[in-house]
Amino acid sequence: MFNFHYRLERNAMGLVLAIIFVASIGGLIEIAPLFTIDETVEDAPDMRVYTPLELAGRNIYIREGCYACHSQMIRTLRDEVERYGPYSLAVESKYDHPMLWGSKRTGPDIARLGGKYSNEWHVAHLYNPRDLVPESKMPAYRWLLRNTLKIEDLGEHLAAMRVVGVPYTDEMIANATADAYGQANPDSGQAAGVTERYGDATNVGLFDGKPETLTEMDAVVAYLQILGKLTDAAKQAEQAGVE
Amino acid sequence: MIGRRRIIVFGGRMIGQLTALERTYAAIILIVIICVGVAMAVVGRGDLLAVHGWIIAAYGMAVMVVLLRGIDAAEPWEERFREYYDDPTKVGIILSLIWGVIGMAVGVWVASLLAWPDLTFDAAWASFGRLRPVHTSGVIFGFGGNALIATSFHVLQRTTRARLPDQLSPWFVLLGYNLFCVMAATGYFMGMTQSKEYAEPEWYADLWLVIVWVVYFAIYIRTLARRREPHIYVANWYYMAFILVVAILHIVNNLAVPVSIGHAKSYSLFSGVQDAMTQWWYGHNAVAFFLTAGFLGMMYYYLPKRAGRPIYSYRMSIISFWGITFMYMWAGSHHLHYTALPHWVQTLGMVFSLVLLVPSWASAGNALLTLNGAWHKVRDDAVLRFMMLAAIFYGIATFEGSFMAIRAVNSLSHYTDWTVGHVHVGALGWVAMITFGSFYALVPWMWKRPALYSAKLVEVHFWLALTGTVVYIFAMWNSGIIQGLMWRTFDPNGTLAYSFLDTLVAMHPYYIARAFGGLLFLAGAVVAFYNIWMTITQPAPVDEGAATDLPVEPPAPRAWAQAGE
Numbered sequence: 148m149f150n151f152h153y154r155l156e157r158n159a160m161g162l163v164l165a166i167i168f169v170a171s172i173g174g175l176i177e178i179a180p181l182f183t184i185d186e187t188v189e190d191a192p193d194m195r196v197y198t199p200l201e202l203a204g205r206n207i208y209i210r211e212g213c214y215a216c217h218s219q220m221i222r223t224l225r226d227e228v229e230r231y232g233p234y235s236l237a238v239e240s241k242y243d244h245p246m247l248w249g250s251k252r253t254g255p256d257i258a259r260l261g262g263k264y265s266n267e268w269h270v271a272h273l274y275n276p277r278d279l280v281p282e283s284k285m286p287a288y289r290w291l292l293r294n295t296l297k298i299e300d301l302g303e304h305l306a307a308m309r310v311v312g313v314p315y316t317d318e319m320i321a322n323a324t325a326d327a328y329g330q331a332n333p334d335s336g337q338a339a340g341v342t343e344r345y346g347d348a349t350n351v352g353l354f355d356g357k358p359e360t361l362t363e364m365d366a367v368v369a370y371l372q373i374l375g376k377l378t379d380a381a382k383q384a385e386q387a388g389v390e
Numbered sequence: 391m392i393g394r395r396r397i398i399v400f401g402g403r404m405i406g407q408l409t410a411l412e413r414t415y416a417a418i419i420l421i422v423i424i425c426v427g428v429a430m431a432v433v434g435r436g437d438l439l440a441v442h443g444w445i446i447a448a449y450g451m452a453v454m455v456v457l458l459r460g461i462d463a464a465e466p467w468e469e470r471f472r473e474y475y476d477d478p479t480k481v482g483i484i485l486s487l488i489w490g491v492i493g494m495a496v497g498v499w500v501a502s503l504l505a506w507p508d509l510t511f512d513a514a515w516a517s518f519g520r521l522r523p524v525h526t527s528g529v530i531f532g533f534g535g536n537a538l539i540a541t542s543f544h545v546l547q548r549t550t551r552a553r554l555p556d557q558l559s560p561w562f563v564l565l566g567y568n569l570f571c572v573m574a575a576t577g578y579f580m581g582m583t584q585s586k587e588y589a590e591p592e593w594y595a596d597l598w599l600v601i602v603w604v605v606y607f608a609i610y611i612r613t614l615a616r617r618r619e620p621h622i623y624v625a626n627w628y629y630m631a632f633i634l635v636v637a638i639l640h641i642v643n644n645l646a647v648p649v650s651i652g653h654a655k656s657y658s659l660f661s662g663v664q665d666a667m668t669q670w671w672y673g674h675n676a677v678a679f680f681l682t683a684g685f686l687g688m689m690y691y692y693l694p695k696r697a698g699r700p701i702y703s704y705r706m707s708i709i710s711f712w713g714i715t716f717m718y719m720w721a722g723s724h725h726l727h728y729t730a731l732p733h734w735v736q737t738l739g740m741v742f743s744l745v746l747l748v749p750s751w752a753s754a755g756n757a758l759l760t761l762n763g764a765w766h767k768v769r770d771d772a773v774l775r776f777m778m779l780a781a782i783f784y785g786i787a788t789f790e791g792s793f794m795a796i797r798a799v800n801s802l803s804h805y806t807d808w809t810v811g812h813v814h815v816g817a818l819g820w821v822a823m824i825t826f827g828s829f830y831a832l833v834p835w836m837w838k839r840p841a842l843y844s845a846k847l848v849e850v851h852f853w854l855a856l857t858g859t860v861v862y863i864f865a866m867w868n869s870g871i872i873q874g875l876m877w878r879t880f881d882p883n884g885t886l887a888y889s890f891l892d893t894l895v896a897m898h899p900y901y902i903a904r905a906f907g908g909l910l911f912l913a914g915a916v917v918a919f920y921n922i923w924m925t926i927t928q929p930a931p932v933d934e935g936a937a938t939d940l941p942v943e944p945p946a947p948r949a950w951a952q953a954g955e
Contacts, residue, residue, distance in 0.1 A: 159614040170635045173719030181664045210581035212519020222728035226878040237663040237730035245658035246665040252805040255890040286510045286517040307649045
């Protein structure tokens with residue numbers, strides 16, 4: 148073996164090829180099957196896609212680096228299920244490009260945050276977390292309320308998501324801007340189209356409490372309220388386990 | 391202190407080392423870069439992409455100004471091939487130190503934000519989520535990456551006894567790489583991120599890095615082809631593994647579809663569980679091949695050189711090299727224990743992480759055993775002591791890593807500060823210490839000085855670095871283990887004993903201690919910067935004969951005949 152190496156280390160290209168070969172094996176064996184083995188991701192026929200407003204909110208969540216302190220992955224441990232709810236299934240992040248499972252919980256896991264608090268609570272909490280939770284370490288995100296949300300190009304965002312495999316229809320892409328506006332303005336003419344395209348369970352509401360402008364706060368709160376709500380698969384799995 | 395004038399003179403002298411043809415090529419490349427920057431600014435108007443376009447154009451123009459200052463200089467000495475080409479290494483050392491001080495200072499800032507969250511003062515760019523990647527990329531890519539590029543050029547030439555193949559491509563790699571770092575850091579302030587940890591820069595920055603990296607690899611291969619030593623030295627195996635595997639990881643993990651050519655934003659090609667596995671295959675091996683393999687290359691050259699002793703065991707270095715290259719790539723899935731990742735992948739990740747301890751300790755042991763017979767030098771020479779301490783911390787970090795990869799241990803440690811503590815055992819104790827040790831050894835050789843400006847200041851830095859590291863990691867070990875235990879404590883009725891908030895409150899004193907430890911380490915880095923700067927700028931260089939280099943072999947008339955032997 149050492150004699151072989153004695154020859155190998157005199158050959159630059161041989162060394163290069165050997166490194167590439169030896170280093171490729173692990174990744175190929177662990178990653179490639181995840182795309183081909185069907186059981187990797189569960190079936191969830193009720194799984195829905197993010198609305199344009201929720202996607203915009205998700206992009207702001209990424210922009211602000213929220214994932215650095217909040218995980219979205221409840222592990223299969225008793226205390227986590229007790230604290231946060233049913234453990235996360237792979238299918239729940241099927242449309243997450245990229246996934247936001249996180250690696251650190253400086254704040255709590257928020258995989259099942261949707262519906263837990265009111266919109267007003269979220270707005271007040273994002274405006275200044277310490278008004279509601281004096282011990283909180285979270286930054287205050289006041290600019291979310293000041294910044295107007297950019298919605299003109301959401302159709303292009305949906306189209307890019309379709310390229311990577313999310314089933315957005317032509318109609319969803321064509322109406323993305325109107326749907327983003329409608330979801331945050333329930334009294335507007337555009338609101339009906341949102342539930343028509345994304346389902347009756349879609350949250351349509353004044354997320355930031357102000358009808359006149361569409362702010363980044365609207366989008367972030369809409370996103371936070373959908374966390375864990377794209378499918379019921381995790382709850383069904385938990386009930387099946389109990390029975 | 392060195393003035394602006396002297397920097398320009400220095401810059402002009404360096405341009406004089408480029409041949410007239412190379413200067414022309416450099417001007418063409420810079421014009422292309424400036425045009426691409428302006429094009430990005432036009433196509434991406436209304437998007438943050440335009441800001442990056444202007445930054446790229448400004449960067450290109452700044453380099454162009456330096457180039458034009460020296461464009462009329464005389465052709466370089468015909469016999470330059472009798473000398474090594476060290477200008478890029480010198481500039482790389484300085485850039486690395488600048489990034490190091492910036493990155494560590496931002497680290498202290500983000501650590502303070504966790505203790506006193508209102509330091510954000512209502513500015514988006516100053517919030518924790520945007521600053522954190524500035525810290526991580528600043529120290530990993532800015533400090534670490536520049537140190538690797540600078541030292542790899544130095545080590546490559548000495549161990550092959552061949553000069554770098556030309557004078558232009560090393561500059562392309564060094565300055566191109568720093569353009570990537572500038573795009574990364576400025577992008578985070580503006581909120582441009584893919585969210586993938588340690589792979590945050592967006593698609594166009596990623597594409598640019600691929601181009602830079604191909605040229606970097608070409609420099610390696612072209613220099614090796616002209617080598618005058620039949621064997622390729624161990625340090626170069628590691629530098630090559632670093633270059634090659636980082637390329638593979640970078641390309642696969644950053645596959646994404648941009649919203650449009652005028653948008654900075656892109657959507658990752660993978661989603662959910664496949665994306666998580668790809669990300670942590672990348673993330674863990676960025677640690678393995680960027681922060682371990684590259685710096686092992688550094689250690690395998692500078693430690694024996696400084697100690698004046700050959701590497702203890704050639705065979706141990708073979709075993710550890712191939713062990714690391716093969717096994718690390720399996721270990722990423724230990725970041726995803728108990729998640730929605732299939733169980734079999736988690737198990738594979740755990741098993742390989744455990745076995746990985748063997749090659750890791752073979753490297754650490756090989757380094758420490760090399761010091762046998764030179765321990766009196768370790769006692770007296772803080773530079774060598776930096777390197778020894780790095781090897782010890784490397785041993786601690788790799789043991790801890792294998793331990794934390796065990797599923798049951800990971801259930802406690804994951805998502806807590808223990809992970810942060812573990813990372814900093816490696817980052818502060820191993821990566822930064824071996825870098826500072828190597829720089830202290832390298833700087834007098836590069837600038838042909840008899841010694842560093844102050845050996846005392848190296849001692850001061852050593853103790854600041856060691857104390858800072860110890861304070862930091864003990865704070866994080868404590869807070870991580872306490873929080874992990876509090877999360878999983880049930881009271882006798884079977885309900886959770888502590889709310890999340892209870893555990894957060896318990897972290898507060900440790901967050902203050904951590905910021906203090908980081909501050910000590912930063913202070914050490916500032917001392918290092920001052921000491922090295924004074925070494926460089928102190929007058930009266932000694933006779934060049936003081937350099938310890940072996941001479942370059944002049945190229946044989948038919949040097950290309952040996953290429954690829």
